[in-house]
Amino acid sequence: MAQVHPINAFNDNYIWAICEPHSQGTWVVDPGQSAPVMQFLREKNRQLKGILVTHHHWDHTDGIAEIRESFPDIPVYGPKDSPYLGITHPLVKGDSITIAGAQYNIIETPGHTLDHICYVNEARAFTGDTLFSGGCGRLFEGSAEQMWQSLSKLSELPDTCEVYCTHEYTLANLAFANAVEPDNTALKTYTVWATQQRAQNRPTLPSTIGKELAVNPFLRANSNAILRHLPESLATPTETTSQVFAKLRLWKDQF
Ligand SMILES: [Zn+2]
Numbered sequence: 001m002a003q004v005h006p007i008n009a010f011n012d013n014y015i016w017a018i019c020e021p022h023s024q025g026t027w028v029v030d031p032g033q034s035a036p037v038m039q040f041l042r043e044k045n046r047q048l049k050g051i052l053v054t055h056h057h058w059d060h061t062d063g064i065a066e067i068r069e070s071f072p073d074i075p076v077y078g079p080k081d082s083p084y085l086g087i088t089h090p091l092v093k094g095d096s097i098t099i100a101g102a103q104y105n106i107i108e109t110p111g112h113t114l115d116h117i118c119y120v121n122e123a124r125a126f127t128g129d130t131l132f133s134g135g136c137g138r139l140f141e142g143s144a145e146q147m148w149q150s151l152s153k154l155s156e157l158p159d160t161c162e163v164y165c166t167h168e169y170t171l172a173n174l175a176f177a178n179a180v181e182p183d184n185t186a187l188k189t190y191t192v193w194a195t196q197q198r199a200q201n202r203p204t205l206p207s208t209i210g211k212e213l214a215v216n217p218f219l220r221a222n223s224n225a226i227l228r229h230l231p232e233s234l235a236t237p238t239e240t241t242s243q244v245f246a247k248l249r250l251w252k253d254q255f
Helices: 035-044 064-070 144-155 170-180 185-199 209-215 224-228 241-254
Strands: 003-009 013-019 025-029 047-052 076-079 089-091 096-099 102-108 117-120 124-128 162-165
Touching: 003 035, 013 035, 013 162, 025 035, 035 047, 035 064, 047 064, 102 124, 102 144, 144 209, 144 241, 170 185, 170 241, 185 209, 224 241
Parallel strands: 025 047, 047 076, 076 089, 124 162
Antiparallel strands: 003 013, 013 025, 096 102, 102 117, 117 124
16 A cells, blocks of 8 residues: 655644555655655655645645746646646546545535545545544534534444544644544543654644544534533534534634
């Protein structure tokens, strides 16, 4: 199976490098910067075969033009109808592509942006800014209902499926998660582990779907435990899970 390596970019972005096991072939996900990607390829003696884009934000796409000066013929996969215009191979839901010997299905996950897609299979999910460890992306373009539906699609993946998101936001997310569910023991254990990882400057990622279902309040909006700790200003009656999700998202924005 392909190995996946984090390439650090900006303050807290990871550009994931998917490395073919028996060749130099390498794919990168959301290269917001070119220099760290070029350095990775040089140091590891790897050959870039293509780029995957989850959504149009600059910190996911700004490195692409410069990378393509060195690799003009590689495909740039990404969402169809994206405001980012550098995509050479547009994708829609139901499409699948083969990357480093594994097939990835495309699911549309609007919420953070309207063009957001995730690349998923049973073993791995590249979730961009939709699902983070312990949290989810802000709602810049989509509605809470859309984001809840998007996260619900991801939560249907196997528990063992690894989650590769773009940001190392885990500790900040867990501070919020602990305010939402102070009695969640899985969350407490995970917070201790994540704190140790970051103290040693190690990534907390990849996570897994099973772990996120246990600790991430945004995947747990259908749990009664979530409602108990909502601040008074948000503790009005709710009818649907997506309404609970909307309140959580609002609370996190103010947290
Ligand atoms: Zn974004």
